[in-house]
Amino acid sequence: MNIDPWIFGFSAVTVGLTLWMGFRSARSSKTASDFFVAGRSVSVGWNASAISGEYLSAASFMGVAGMVMSTGYDALWYPVCYACGYLFLLLFIAGPLRRFGAYTIPDFAEGRYDSPLFRKIAVVFVLFIGFFYTMPQMKGAGTTLAYIFPGLPYWAGVVLVGTVITLNVSLGGMKGITLVQAFQYWLKMFAIAVPIFVLMSVYGSYGRQLELGGGGRGATGGASQTLTTERVGGAEMIRRPLPAKAPGDALWESPFGALTTKAAKAAKVSDTRPYSLLYTYSLIVALVCGTAGLPHILVRFYTNPDGVAAKRTTMWVMILIGIFYVFPPVFGVMGRNLMPELYDGVGSKGTDKVVLELPRILNERVPGLGSVMSGITCAGAFAAFMSTFSGLLVSMTGALAHDVYGRMLRPQSTAEDRMRMFRLSAVGVGAVSVILGMQVEPFQINFMVGQAFAIAAASYFPLLFLSAWWRGMTMKGAATGMLGGGLAAMAAISLTSFSDLGWIQLGDLWVRQPLLRILCEQPAIWAVPLAISLMIVVSKLTASEIPVDIRMKMLVLHAPEELGLKQEYIEEHQHGH
Amino acid sequence: MKSDNQTTDTGIHSEAFLRRLMRRQLVLSGSCAAAFLVVLLGLPLVNYYLPELMARRVGGFRLTWLILGVLFFPMVWLIAWVFIRRSIALEREEVTDGLAAEKARANGGRTPRA
Numbered sequence: 153m154n155i156d157p158w159i160f161g162f163s164a165v166t167v168g169l170t171l172w173m174g175f176r177s178a179r180s181s182k183t184a185s186d187f188f189v190a191g192r193s194v195s196v197g198w199n200a201s202a203i204s205g206e207y208l209s210a211a212s213f214m215g216v217a218g219m220v221m222s223t224g225y226d227a228l229w230y231p232v233c234y235a236c237g238y239l240f241l242l243l244f245i246a247g248p249l250r251r252f253g254a255y256t257i258p259d260f261a262e263g264r265y266d267s268p269l270f271r272k273i274a275v276v277f278v279l280f281i282g283f284f285y286t287m288p289q290m291k292g293a294g295t296t297l298a299y300i301f302p303g304l305p306y307w308a309g310v311v312l313v314g315t316v317i318t319l320n321v322s323l324g325g326m327k328g329i330t331l332v333q334a335f336q337y338w339l340k341m342f343a344i345a346v347p348i349f350v351l352m353s354v355y356g357s358y359g360r361q362l363e364l365g366g367g368g369r370g371a372t373g374g375a376s377q378t379l380t381t382e383r384v385g386g387a388e389m390i391r392r393p394l395p396a397k398a399p400g401d402a403l404w405e406s407p408f409g410a411l412t413t414k415a416a417k418a419a420k421v422s423d424t425r426p427y428s429l430l431y432t433y434s435l436i437v438a439l440v441c442g443t444a445g446l447p448h449i450l451v452r453f454y455t456n457p458d459g460v461a462a463k464r465t466t467m468w469v470m471i472l473i474g475i476f477y478v479f480p481p482v483f484g485v486m487g488r489n490l491m492p493e494l495y496d497g498v499g500s501k502g503t504d505k506v507v508l509e510l511p512r513i514l515n516e517r518v519p520g521l522g523s524v525m526s527g528i529t530c531a532g533a534f535a536a537f538m539s540t541f542s543g544l545l546v547s548m549t550g551a552l553a554h555d556v557y558g559r560m561l562r563p564q565s566t567a568e569d570r571m572r573m574f575r576l577s578a579v580g581v582g583a584v585s586v587i588l589g590m591q592v593e594p595f596q597i598n599f600m601v602g603q604a605f606a607i608a609a610a611s612y613f614p615l616l617f618l619s620a621w622w623r624g625m626t627m628k629g630a631a632t633g634m635l636g637g638g639l640a641a642m643a644a645i646s647l648t649s650f651s652d653l654g655w656i657q658l659g660d661l662w663v664r665q666p667l668l669r670i671l672c673e674q675p676a677i678w679a680v681p682l683a684i685s686l687m688i689v690v691s692k693l694t695a696s697e698i699p700v701d702i703r704m705k706m707l708v709l710h711a712p713e714e715l716g717l718k719q720e721y722i723e724e725h726q727h728g729h
Numbered sequence: 730m731k732s733d734n735q736t737t738d739t740g741i742h743s744e745a746f747l748r749r750l751m752r753r754q755l756v757l758s759g760s761c762a763a764a765f766l767v768v769l770l771g772l773p774l775v776n777y778y779l780p781e782l783m784a785r786r787v788g789g790f791r792l793t794w795l796i797l798g799v800l801f802f803p804m805v806w807l808i809a810w811v812f813i814r815r816s817i818a819l820e821r822e823e824v825t826d827g828l829a830a831e832k833a834r835a836n837g838g839r840t841p842r843a
Contacts, residue, residue: 228797239765239805243758243812359789366791406784407776407793425777432773440769459820463813470809474802481798621755703747710750712820715741715827 156512158520159300162527166339166534171320173332174542196461200468202330205337207238207473209540210292212480213340214533215598218504219411220484222495222596224404226411227484229435230598231477237443237605238473242466245444248620248709250462253718256547257612258555264619265627266699268559273631275555277611277638282548282581283588284604284642288597289544290314290589292537295500295597296530299508306500310589317538318582321545322575336535337472343532344479347511347525351486354517356389358482364391365488366405391489398495404488408432415673419666430677431670435602438676442605445612459713483507499593508533545581552577594653602674603645610679611638618687620709623702629691637683644672644679740834741827750823757819761812768804772797 212234219227254260257278262271290310297309352358364380380391399410408428412435416427487494487506490513494503507529515522553574558565565573592600611634618625618633648669651658662669671678691698699705701724708721740746776783776793783793790798 225791225794225797228794232797232801235802236765236769236805239809240762242809243762247754247816357789361789362791362794363786363789405791405794406780407773429773429777433770436769436773460817463817467806467809467813470806474806478799478802621751703742703744706751707742707747710747710754711741711827712824714824717741 154302155300156523156526158523158527159530160527162524162531163296163300163534166531167316167538170332170336170535170538173335174320196465196468198330198334200465200472201334201337203333203465203469204472204476205333205335205340205539206543207234207469208337208340208476208536209601210289210533210537211598211601212477213344213536214292214295214504214507215288215596215601216477216480217483217487217507218502219596219598220481221487221506222399222484222503223411224399224409225407226409226432227598228481229432230439230602231480233436233439234443235470235474235477237440238466238470240440241444242463242470245616245620246462246466247459249616250459251711251713251718252709256551257616258551260616260619261630264699264705265630267627270627270631271555272560273635275551277634278551279548280638280642281604281608281611282544283585284607285601286541286544286585287588287592288595288600288604289537289541290585291500291504291592291595291597291600292533293541294589294593295505296508296533296537298500299505300530306593307590309500310586313537313541314582314586314589317541317545318578318586321542321549321582322578333539336539339535340532341472341476343528343535344476344483344507347529348479348482350514350521350525351511352482354514355486355490358485360389361482361485361489362405364389365485366401389489392492394488394492395495398488398492415662415666415669418669419663421666427666427670430667431674434670434674434677437680438602438606438609438674441609441613441676441680442607445608445616446605480507483510486510502596504597541585545578545585548581549574549578552581591653595649603649606645606674606676606679607638607641609676610641610683611635614680614683614687618684623706624691624695624698625687626691626694626697628694628697629687629689632690633683633685633687636686637679640682641675641679644675648673740831743830743834746827746830749826753819753823754816757812757815761808765805765808768801 212231216227216231219230249260252260252263254263258271258274261274262268290313293313294306294309297312298304298306301309352361355361356364379393381389398404403409403413408425412428412431413424415431416424421427483506484503487503487510491506491510494501494506494509497503497505508526511525511529512522514525553570557573557577558570562569614637615630615634619630647656647658648662650656651662704717704721704724707717711717772793783791785792787795
């Protein structure tokens with residue numbers, strides 16, 4: 153084994169610092185309400201950094217670059233829609249939910265429909281989607297560890313990181329503390345931006361690299377087979393020969409490229425572009441609506457003193473994540489020219505590690521510099537999957553311990569019982585995540601996150617959107633739509649994933665039916681309308697069950713907080729029940 | 730179930746106030762969303778129908794790559810900024826309206842028109 157001391161050192165410091173900060177702040181804030189109230193004393197800048205820190209996962213940090221490298225232009229939809237989805241959240245969902253004072257989707261489901269049953273359904277669903285979202289984080293962890301310790305198998309990295317974070321969460325560290333999250337954002341931003349600027353100064357700018365990656369000036373396409381070097385300004389532009397597995401230059405750089413035409417190409421369709429257009433739209437719907445429905449993002453809207461501060465915070469979040477998302481594709485573009493051997497790697501040795509490994513080529517020019525830069529990106533990767541996995545683990549474990557155990561199984565349990573249950577559930581959820589994470593090595597990180605978003609888009613988004621804006625919705629309508637859309641999307645996605653893993657044999661079917669393959673791989677374009685129609689039809693059929701105080705509920709969702717309707721609503725509810 | 734003063738047809742608990750409130754918010758959110766969706770959903774169509782234009786090189790970038798990978802973010806900021814400014818102003822107006830409506834109800838009169 154040949155471990156680079158710089159890379160190991162930076163990573164170890166990040167892990168140590170994160171654990172230490174988590175424990176230090178966890179000691180000073182013990183309860184969930186402390187966490188929310190503590191946020192209220194935090195300034196707009198800190199809070200915006202914290203939200204952004206929570207938002208940028210392994211998919212953003214490693215996955216986007218890997219996917220841009222392997223499929224080109226098509227992959228750009230991911231970072232753009234991750235950022236744009238946030239706008240949708242701001243426009244339609246954030247304001248009403250904040251005024252309503254529901255911290256989580258189960259809280260909202262129960263409050264809006266006065267139905268403890270619906271709360272239970274929502275909790276189970278939170279757990280389902282949570283697991284889909286932990287898998288890519290585990291892939292990120294396994295990939296990073298396999299890079300830092302050459303020779304370490306992928307699964308060992310997943311087990312190691314999963315164990316450390318699970319123990320940390322179950323011992324009480326890492327409770328989504330604002331300070332830790334804010335620190336993580338700036339670490340990720342620094343870790344992605346600095347190596348990019350150093351690389352660009354040596355090997356040429358984003359635009360020049362892109363021109364080179366697309367075949368150079370005046371090129372007509374077709375993959376380059378030879379090493380080319382070209383001097384532009386002060387930089388020496390290098391292009392190493394592409395392996396046969398890499399997509400050709402024209403395909404890689406064009407819209408409707410390698411990602412969206414795959415299914416149609418496999419079926420040997422003569423004109424692949426209409427299929428590709430459908431794939432693109434379905435992907436856009438999944439990512440934009442999915443972001444607006446992601447549960448762990450919503451919580452942070454409450455850590456602001458008032459509605460105006462919440463909106464200002466959101467503006468800053470959009471700026472912070474928008475700037476971040478310009479950088480990962482640059483890694484993908486440079487990786488194509490400078491490290492094309494990654495195209496031949498599979499699983500954790502493939503393009504998903506381009507962010508980690510690419511800076512190391514600087515060692516050719518300045519010995520040592522490449523190692524330091526690569527150490528910095530590894531530190532950023534740790535920050536990315538640790539923060540997201542911990543956040544997910546905390547929210548899933550909380551749902552299990554407080555909702556499933558504390559409310560459903562043993563309502564008479566003491567606080568101590570629940571604390572013990574919290575630890576036990578953390579270990580359980582952590583173990584399941586590790587086992588799932590070990591299965592998904594062949595999939596790209598970014599692709600898996602997209603799948604989680606598609607399920608969220610077909611379940612949470614219609615629920616939140618219609619509940620906030622349509623007073624005719626009933627509990628039965630909401631539950632049918634959420635489960636119908638969510639489960640249908642999940643089934644379709646599982647079908648393609650199982651077949652890609654070789655667990656079931658559907659290869660022939662996909663070749664014969666490329667349209668079916670696209671609709672199963674990216675189900676949002678039919679699953680979101682399905683969920684919305686189910687909600688409307690079932691609500692109309694059960695119109696007599698619309699909550700009696702619906703006008704008051706809608707007022708609380710929409711009237712400015714200054715009018716004091718929320719207090720009135722709470723008092724009325726206490727008298728009424 | 731409800732006390733009498735909440736089923737009156739004026740004041741902030743009235744049907745008219747809620748309808749106006751929701752409609753104005755929806756118009757604002759909807760128009761910002763429409764501006765954004767035209768660009769987001771329009772880009773694949775432009776790619777589809779005008780491939781030569783979108784493949785033009787600008788500073789090394791293909792035009793469509795430059796739009797999607799770089800210029801898209803400032804556009805989203807602009808929409809978010811407009812929305813936030815307008816929605817803060819709208820909320821302030823709603824508070825004024827609400828208080829005026831309550832005052833009118835207390836006096837037993839009709840909702841004053843702005």
